[in-house]
Amino acid sequence: MTKAEAEAMALDLTRRSTPAEGGFCTFQPVVRGDACPRNMDCHNCDKFVMSAADLLYWRRKAEQWHTLAERAPDDATADYLHSVFEPTARAIDGLEKALAEFGLLDGALALDLRRPQDYFHRLWSLAFRASDLAGIDDDDDQPEETE
Template identity: 40%
Template structure:
């Protein structure tokens, strides 16, 4: 039995217990190395960044502008179920703000910023519904969220580009 399996079996009955730290993985224990927690995913701007060198942001090719850069969302930006409520509330606030815009051009500009995000949010909702996580995502309290990164709501994510795929032709 490898090091990860022993730790898991011993501590499985105690939720929240750290099972394995990356420093504990030995190069000769390949199964434990494969099972290690991947620390290359970093929380950013109400999503996750999968671009490993970004920690601290100095090497970020998008200058830490994950969601609204001039080239669109970063290819490394990932949304989880825990991000759904934030992005939907942000969109709804923008729509409300657009209603009071002084000109039609200003209103159209504000609304145009959200056109690319509509299919992303719709796809995220569909993916969460398919996994049975939609209700939990909708009920997440953004004022006092509990960040349980082992909960599927926080641990299951999709790259924005994957969520923004056109519907399959039938």
Template identity: 80%
Template sequence: MNRQTAEALALDLSRRSTPAEGGFCTHQTVIDGGACPFNLDCHNCDKFVMSGADLLYWRRKREHWRSIAERAPDDATADYLHSVFEPTARAIDGLESALAGLGLLDEALALDLRRPQDYYQRIWNLAFRASDLAAATEACDDFDLTEAPA
């Protein structure tokens, strides 16, 4: 993903958002303390965003799902588990690609969540809608995450 595409997808979390599992919620009703109208189904909500600070969490989650699928009792179950996680895997790939496009991938991979000073870095307040990230990976399926664009 090039820098212009990544910048177009980026959202500024320094405005209003609230933490959700593995990301942030940008739905104003929830931010203002109201009940979630989507029954807390964050991962299927277009108001759910992922930041660079969430990358390591999602990488661990992807490995967890792969591990579960590998131990499935049969191929049909393994295929089902892979298909359930596939939209999330596309969003993770999109997040990695967007961070690489902005030159922030190494910073996200080096993030130490135990150090409070890390919370004030740009990697925390720059986020992307999970649905946009998944769609971006479908549009450009041949990006290389090993080289950050100049």
């Protein structure tokens, strides 16, 4: 991913948003207090965004899913658990790539959520649509072949 691609995907959370599990909802009727038309299924909504401040949360979730899969009673169950979490894992990888392009990855990894934070810092106000992050092509990591 290039910095230009990351900038094109970036959203500024200084506009109105509301916290959701592991990210923020930017769907304005919900932000104003209306009922969610998707029954709060945030992770399958295109209005769900992830910020740098959410990275550690999602890394912990990935560890939980891997632990569940390791303890699965059989390979079919483990494969199912991996397949269910796979879109989220792609979004986490995409978030890390985007943050690296903005120079915010180290700050996101060092964030201590137990301490008071500066919520106007870019770690909190810069976010990306989870669906965009999950769609980042892994082939970008491969070096280009030259003949």
